[in-house]
Amino acid sequence: MTTTRVWLSNRPWVWPFAAAVLTWLVTVYVASGRGATATLSAAALLSVFYVVVGMGQMFVIASGNGNIDLSVPYTMTLAGYLSMGYMQGQNGGLLVGILIGLICGLVVGLLNVAMIRALRMPPIIATLAVGYIAQSAATTYSHGSVAKPSPVLANYATAEVFGVPIMSITFVLVAIAVGILLARSTFGRSVLAYGQNARAAWLAGVKIQGTVTMCFVISGVFAGLAGVLIGAYAGGAALNIAIPYQLGSIAVVVLGGSSITGGKANVPGIWGAALFLTLLVNMLNAMGIGAAFRDIIQGLIIVAVLAIAGGESER
């Protein structure tokens, strides 16, 4: 009994995966068995966007000390527009277009760090303020621009092998790489150490400045990548396409078993939580529950999971 408990507490990703399976079973039951595998493959595809932004957000949140990145959806929108705007629906602009999206994310990440560092703004406000500026820039750019993905990219974003989306396979591999980076590299360990105890990490020789900068840059670049991918999937950039990912990027991190106060991060849990969230939306759709109810239920689940998990312990 105790060994099971220890095994579970070391593997918090079990819960979101279990929740995902449960939601999937309910969906299949509601749909009386129709489209069981199609539901799964669609969820695996839509989860990718949550996973990509979630992995970036994970590094920021894991670095603790109130760090959070609220600029994610705005970065996605701007990166999507700039990238698709360059591609113009042509394959010729593919690589440069993707690069533009990533650089856009990089710049937003660096701006976030600059605001936090130079102006001593709390990360919440800095990332929100920078994000709003990015959104205004995207809105300006969106007027009269053709923002369509290159056909190769659009094809990649929707293609499947044996019913499994290629994009999902890609980002399972990326997630494994990120997991190794987090658990085995100096950088990953520095992030977790800083998140657990800033003072102890400093005394242990962790380069705090570089570590935190890197976290925000990773989050920005992943958000930029997600913007390119979602634009490719949807057949073009759109102004409101990324809205769910502000709360969503935080939700998959928290639901996945990472600590909201930092110092503890879990990559597989992000995939589990992303699958759970997308399958949940699917299930509510199958039950004929409208968008407004979905928002309420998602919000309540996140607050409830947080309330059960609790935050920092009293020192």
Place this chain on the structure above:
Amino acid sequence: MSMIDESRESMPTATQSATTLPSKTKARRLSGRPDWHEYLPYIALALILIAVEITVPGARSYSGFALLLSASTAAILAAMAQMFIITAGDIDLSLGAFVGLINVLCATQLEKNPAIAIGAMIVSLLAYVLMGVIIHARRIPSIVVTLGASFVWLGIAILVLPSPGGEAPGWLIGFFNLNPPLIPLPVVIAVAAGAFGHIFMMRTAYGVILRGMGGNAKAIRRAGWSLLRGYIALYAVAAVFGILAGVAVTGLTTAGDANVSLDYTLLTIASVILGGGEFTGGKAAPFGTVIGAITMSLAGSLLVFLQLSPDYQLGVQGLILILVLAARSTGKRKEA
């Protein structure tokens, strides 16, 4: 909550900022040297008023002034709500959605079923307080809980009123169109809101305790005060101002729209900070907040006068916030 504030790779200590900052301000106050940062909100307001005066001649008349300021009434009330939350050391990212929910409830129910409308507002108030209780009883960052709650408020608001519509009761519209002699109504509301905040937070004994919670919660608890009860008080007062803001939005726009108030989230945070509040909590500046809210909404109106697209509204708010904090941090750096 300390940020990544170790700008010179200095030793990060949790108590560092808490111990050095108050003593510095105290020393400044004792030396009697006025700090120009305290005038920052007034300087900003003056700049905006000059800009408005240049772009819109005639803004100085009674009706012009009343019209200009009327848009800021709801913003002032919402900013006061945010001020109480920021004083507690939290941030409410759900305030815009909450105001929208109240707006929608007013526009759909207040005329036909006043009892239901008032009942729903009381339930909203309790739900808002519950949000504060969850944050503090479970020690979760306010950002995430309020961000989650914003989806709940918005979802309920959209359920109540899926598309913009409804109608404000005639008496409510009439109230916001009142033209008291000499002093325009928006000014009366602004002064009343600021005075309430000032008396409650600065002049009552409990206000001192509430501010102390944001500054040093541990000390207040050791002095024998219930922190949870204090947070409940702050969230309840904030909810009341949030509700008043929702009522004001209804009276001013004469209709309901779940999405129209969403911008208030950043606007109110910016107003509080512009007005002299501190993110670390513990410092309340009620009149500064009112001035900040007026400045922020005039900045929004200015965009309209300059015939700039409302798309820039958010970006400009973000930019103002960054500029204000930049102005503050440069001055403080030199003194330190």
